[in-house]
Amino acid sequence: MIGAMQAPPLRVTDLIDHAAREHGPREIVTRWADGTTSRSTWAEVARDARRFAAALVDLGLARGDRVATLAMNHGHHLAAWYGAAGMGGVLHTVNPRLFHEQLAYIINHAGDRVLLYDAMFAPIVEKLKPELTTVEHFIVFDGSGEDGFRALIDRSDDGFEWVTGSERDPCGLCYTSGTTGHPKGVLYEHRSNIIHALASLQPDVFDLSTRSVFLPVVPMFHANAWGVPYAAAMVGAKLVLSCTNEADVLWRLFRDEGVTHSAGVPTVWLAMFADMDANGGDYGRLRRAVIGGSAAPRAMIERLMRAGIEVAHAWGMTETSPIGTIGSRPGDWDDLSFDRQVDVVVKQGRVPYGAELRTLDDDDRVLPRDGVTSGRLQIRGPWIIETYFGDDGGPAIDADGWFDTGDVAILHPDGVMQITDRAKDVIKSGGEWISSIELENAAVGCAGVAEAAAVGVHHPKWDERPLLLVVRKPGSTVCEADILAYLSDKVAKWWLPDEIKFVAELPHTATGKILKRALRDEYRDYRLPGA
Numbered sequence: 236m237i238g239a240m241q242a243p244p245l246r247v248t249d250l251i252d253h254a255a256r257e258h259g260p261r262e263i264v265t266r267w268a269d270g271t272t273s274r275s276t277w278a279e280v281a282r283d284a285r286r287f288a289a290a291l292v293d294l295g296l297a298r299g300d301r302v303a304t305l306a307m308n309h310g311h312h313l314a315a316w317y318g319a320a321g322m323g324g325v326l327h328t329v330n331p332r333l334f335h336e337q338l339a340y341i342i343n344h345a346g347d348r349v350l351l352y353d354a355m356f357a358p359i360v361e362k363l364k365p366e367l368t369t370v371e372h373f374i375v376f377d378g379s380g381e382d383g384f385r386a387l388i389d390r391s392d393d394g395f396e397w398v399t400g401s402e403r404d405p406c407g408l409c410y411t412s413g414t415t416g417h418p419k420g421v422l423y424e425h426r427s428n429i430i431h432a433l434a435s436l437q438p439d440v441f442d443l444s445t446r447s448v449f450l451p452v453v454p455m456f457h458a459n460a461w462g463v464p465y466a467a468a469m470v471g472a473k474l475v476l477s478c479t480n481e482a483d484v485l486w487r488l489f490r491d492e493g494v495t496h497s498a499g500v501p502t503v504w505l506a507m508f509a510d511m512d513a514n515g516g517d518y519g520r521l522r523r524a525v526i527g528g529s530a531a532p533r534a535m536i537e538r539l540m541r542a543g544i545e546v547a548h549a550w551g552m553t554e555t556s557p558i559g560t561i562g563s564r565p566g567d568w569d570d571l572s573f574d575r576q577v578d579v580v581v582k583q584g585r586v587p588y589g590a591e592l593r594t595l596d597d598d599d600r601v602l603p604r605d606g607v608t609s610g611r612l613q614i615r616g617p618w619i620i621e622t623y624f625g626d627d628g629g630p631a632i633d634a635d636g637w638f639d640t641g642d643v644a645i646l647h648p649d650g651v652m653q654i655t656d657r658a659k660d661v662i663k664s665g666g667e668w669i670s671s672i673e674l675e676n677a678a679v680g681c682a683g684v685a686e687a688a689a690v691g692v693h694h695p696k697w698d699e700r701p702l703l704l705v706v707r708k709p710g711s712t713v714c715e716a717d718i719l720a721y722l723s724d725k726v727a728k729w730w731l732p733d734e735i736k737f738v739a740e741l742p743h744t745a746t747g748k749i750l751k752r753a754l755r756d757e758y759r760d761y762r763l764p765g766a
């Protein structure tokens with residue numbers, strides 16, 4: 236006997252149709268790179284998406300074909316995103332901050348047939364063109380000419396019928412940054428995106444409703460802007476999209492557009508703090524700040540919470556669509572002191588229903604959820620990767636569906652997960668582990684420290700010892716002794732760095748995280764004092 240309920244395939248085109256039908260006039264605001272602002276609505280985005288789907292078919296694209304974007308966040312990108320999926324294609328968001336070789340590799344590997352790009356990335360595209368073997372059509376997103384996106388969709392028909400199919404059809408593609416070897420493609424499905432979006436609406440995750448105004452600072456090329464463009468369509472939230480991430484532009488948008496929700500990596504928030512300290516400014520109606528992509532430092536969380544903003548500290552990765560866990564408030568939240576509340580938020584939170592976590596030791600034994608034992612973190616669920624795209628294929632998971640994240644974590648008895656480190660970044664000192672994340676995030680709490688990175692340096696006796704690289708805040712004279720004194724009651728004594736070195740800047744990845752690999756390579760054989 237089978238059930239007696241309807242089971243339409245879950246397709247992302249239903250999201251844009253729903254948004255257009257039920258929330259048609261709700262605004263989509265774009266702040267373009269040239270400083271102008273344009274206003275559209277969910278109904279107009281849905282219309283543009285249909286036109287773009289029709290245009291892709293006219294260009295000869297077929298089901299399963301890949302359409303690449305090299306673009307910031309804006310309304311055209313959003314329309315292209317739904318339009319490509321609506322013609323049965325796959326929207327491949329490419330990160331323009333990657334190196335030339337990585338860009339060429341990724342676009343060729345994906346076999347993209349169309350490349351849409353922002354005018355500001357034209358120099359990158361010109362340089363890439365001779366090496367791209369599969370791209371047949373180049374379209375400028377914000378160009379006003381005949382070859383521009385606007386002209387293309389204005390020539391097309393609104394009456395395009397979405398291509399239908401299985402909910403397991405692919406509709407999105409995003410490459411991991413490839414910290415080792417070539418980047419790998421993660422192919423998202425209609426079904427996985429919808430389930431991820433449903434999970435992300437919850438009060439304990441993004442807490443979204445029709446009244447929400449979301450400005451995702453996180454770019455659409457960074458793990459689908461954490462799924463915000465899907466979740467926002469589901470509830471008809473207003474979206475505010477910005478082509479630039481300059482702090483003063485963002486603050487003005489927050490204030491002028493009544494932004495209630497935002498999301499970004501820690502470096503984005505650091506830049507905003509620095510701008511506010513220098514030029515003033517306020518958070519407007521911002522109510523919820525999602526921070527993820529790297530561990531949010533305690534001082535950052537405290538500053539936002541003191542301003543009355545709820546901080547949702549999230550952990551995830553490209554392979555997890557990307558939400559893995561997010562900090563929800565526990566039942567006794569209101570009874571906790573401010574410091575205890577911050578203790579909760581610095582951890583990475585719980586999985587939403589649907590996903591599951593476990594930790595393993597080096598012999599693959601499942602570890603207890605005891606709040607102290609750390610091990611390799613694994614995750615499984617309906618929005619977690621099964622296989623990588625193309626010939627990197629083969630299962631990314633074990634026989635029971637567990638995906639090994641490459642992170643080291645502690646699971647607490649109440650379900651909360653706490654990232655200790657990336658397995659590769661852990662500092663191994665005398666057979667014990669020092670968490671580089673904990674060390675650097677403690678250090679940025681010290682007055683005068685703008686940014687910090689802890690790396691393991693080879694040591695003849697201890698195997699590795701921590702070196703802390705610090706960028707001072709402008710005008711600060713903070714010295715090694717000040718930072719060591721500050722850290723002394725925050726971490727175990729044997730965790731204290733053997734040296735603190737001041738640097739002008741730290742290298743960042745294409746998604747704004749500190750590039751630990753480069754620092755490890757640079758300092759691996761550095762001579763620490765006394766070594």
Ligand code: ADP
Pocket residue numbers: 411412413414458526527528529530531548549550551552553554557583640641642654656657746748
């Ligand atoms: P990459 O950094 O390789 O491009 P992702 O953007 O998918 O790939 O990053 C995923 C990784 O980022 C996770 O495996 C984890 O190491 C780190 N990460 C993400 N969020 C957090 C967080 N809140 N705390 C600590 N680490 C995090």
